[in-house]
Amino acid sequence: MGGSLKNEMTREGSKDAATQSAVETAYRRIRHMILTGEMRSGDKLLENQLATTIGVSRTPIREALNRLNAEGLVVLERYRRGIVADFSLEDAIEIFRLRAILEGHAAGRAATRISDTHLDRLQDLERVMEKQFEELGWNEHLEGFDKLNAEFHAVIASAAESPRLEKILASSLELPASIFNRYSEPVEMRTRRTHAQHREILSALKARNPEWAQAAMNAHLFSLLPTASGSLEHEAGNVG
Amino acid sequence: MGGSLKNEMTREGSKDAATQSAVETAYRRIRHMILTGEMRSGDKLLENQLATTIGVSRTPIREALNRLNAEGLVVLERYRRGIVADFSLEDAIEIFRLRAILEGHAAGRAATRISDTHLDRLQDLERVMEKQFEELGWNEHLEGFDKLNAEFHAVIASAAESPRLEKILASSLELPASIFNRYSEPVEMRTRRTHAQHREILSALKARNPEWAQAAMNAHLFSLLPTASGSLEHEAGNVG
């Protein structure tokens, strides 16, 4: 495929920015609220309230909620009001296990398929992440990190040239960031290791070595995988 | 519960008879039409027509179509009419590759988790499939086979005790049966081998051997995986 990369580093408005459909708007807004922790597990999702808040009618809200329900971020039961899904430790483990399997596979495929343009993009992303980490410290850089990190993984998934795999990774195996902080080891510890692992994945991709790339990605994700018996002595505290 | 009088023209309910919602009805009907080949790639999906055919209003039809679109069985573009998705050889290959990875993983997990009840169920299913094959021949047994085979795989996915894995297998990696016939080797050839493989998977599960189960499931699915250079000399011809 031609390398029509030119991703947008801007907030979210792609230059195209054709009028978003109402369901897209609603879907993104609600999803964002959940993923960022603005809404928390168990919070109620009332169709009428969301409709007035977001500024569309009930119909697209319902479609958006159905989508989020299919993706596992929202729990819908007939005639009951929707609530933000709750993610237990086991849920987090399951998701990371599946991500490790699928993203590992994706990295392996990407190794023999990724374009130089995409490799450069990955390099840039990692460079920016590390720079922000140095400048802002592990506490302040988080906001930007999540976005850049997501793109880093998305670029690799895209380079695997397996559209269904890409879609599954993008829509069925997500976790709210807050859950990440709840179950994983402290942030600064895992951030340093993450950057080293990203560099290794990048090296494997540059070397066009599928097995290495798959193994490196696997190691990366398994190292993030919270364990029931692992080093989780730190308190959850406020997750906001 | 008060006995609510409803206009139920479908006697789909078994004993429980949980009244299906209109979107469930629409979703199942349309999905069934696509998977069985009653509707074929490129066929138009008109909301009004489907609404009158199925006997519900446009609203649940639209939700059903969106769901099927998310699952990849239907292609929706804004303001364009929906059409039944087209599955190329590469699509089929991709789906079988991903199924092999994920169902292999599922079988491995199932080996140490599956109950004796479920093992018995698998045994029964395979027995019935083989009996029907003997009695009806490879041509006539197909209709029943698809259903039983789907349950065989679904039982294993369920026994893996990984809800997201189960959901992905059930909703994101499906193929219309007709495509199966279009791209795979002739039916009678693969049917015989399939039964042998099912027996091996069953043996591995009974032995509670995860590696064996995973490998056997992998082999099963990879053997079904159509190859661009494989033994596909037979003509596609009419796919009806």
Added chain:
DNA sequence: TTCCCAAAATTGGTATACACTTTTTGACGA
């Protein structure tokens, strides 16, 4: 034929109404 354009058809979305179910409320009695 091919191109172009207006008419018809279709989807996306809003608004409203109502049936059905869950959830809340509040009075009642032990």
Added chain:
DNA sequence: TCGTCAAAAAGTGTATACCAATTTTGGGAA
């Protein structure tokens, strides 16, 4: 005080009508 239970309120599920945006169709012109 505490539970119980039925009525009231709230919320979802579906139907319907309507309009806007866009595609699709069909016919006429070059």
